[in-house]
Amino acid sequence: VARDNGVVTSTEASEQLFDRARAVSPGGVNSPVRAFRAVGGTPIFMASGQGAWLTDVDGRRYVDLVGSWGPMLLGHAHPEVLAAVGDAVARGTSFGTPSEPEVLLAEEIVARASAESVRMVSSGTEATMSAIRLARGFTGRNKIVKFAGCYHGHVDALLAQAGSGVVTLGLPETPGVPSHVTADTIVLPYNDRAAVEAAFAEYGDQIACLITEAAAGNMGVVPPEPGFNQFLSEVCGRNGALFISDEVMTGFRVTRSGHWGLDGEREGWVPDLVTYGKVMGGGFPAAAFGGRRDVMEQLAPVGPVYQAGTLSGNPIATTAGLTTLRLADAAAYERLDSASSQLQGLVRDALDAAGLAYVLQNAGNMFSVFWGVDAPVTDFAGAQAQEAWRYKPFFHAMLDAGIYLPPSAFECWFVSAAHDEEALSRIAEALPGAARAAAQATNE
């Protein structure tokens, strides 16, 4: 039972659907991060979305701070995106041939970001998986370097010490990934230059690539220390390894290009390969990997590295993504950044008033809270040291007040360009009570 402005409302329809879902699918969800395992309770089944708001199957409204885990940069059901998608659907949904929208979207991405050439896929997982295959094919080397707490999708070789749902569920490793598949994966602490130097000193001539989130957002938000990405790019360059920047979460969100707009573009370096997803699909399954032309041209049909997809560059998905990116102009990023910084201020005010120890960290407009810590979190060990249990009562108090947050303390809060004064004031009303609940929480 949830309360809406003092009125008790039911979550009966969600509960019924969840029972039916559990009978026909594992855990009743199609992605583990949607389950409420870390916070308890029944996942809320959403029926519709509009701007910053979601409406559940019981008819209750929430301010959405998940944004479909990143894609909904403009908020839900933007009328121009819906109109463009409607027109595209009327022309047919998939042709299995090249089509114009995928060219337009690729041109838009190349114009905004660091890639000279891009290949479309359908999920961020496919993008990172393919980028790694390409890096191995291009360099003729097998080893890859990743950072603990970074999540790059559920690619076998990248599930070592991963963030996101893997950390939320406290899984030490994933059965089903044979040890020989991760034997070539070197996992290092994030933001640790000495560890990177040491790994390259030992294995430099065997390392195909280093992959990193452009700013870590899957262990909570842990930004790269100033110059860290540039350093990684240089170390890779010196050792003949490719530097892969995973911008699936940050791409087209934190700036019009992504996190690269906050560091590389200013510092004058470019990643060899980059991966995108989320925002570039406008809520549909579209993702991409791209980068240096000489590397990309190792891909079939030009080169020998095979990669393919029945629905890659799908006309509906690419139309939704293209329309979203065209609407994501300077004014939209200004609204988004301003809503995010106002919200960060509201959260700080409420947590300070409740006397909580916490650190709120951001990478541009992406942010999250680390509970019960008093120093900046720079790596996975620091993120895991937080009092994540304080998040459970906080989350439920917010949910009861009609604010939909990620159901895990290790996830980023996503704001959209549609989070207006009404949405922010609704959040402001909910925060003090939730902060008090977090302050009173005990670790049972």
Ligand code: PLP
């Ligand atoms: N890379 C990063 C940085 C992500 O945050 C995610 C998803 O959260 C992925 C890759 C995987 O994307 P997808 O869930 O579309 O497979």
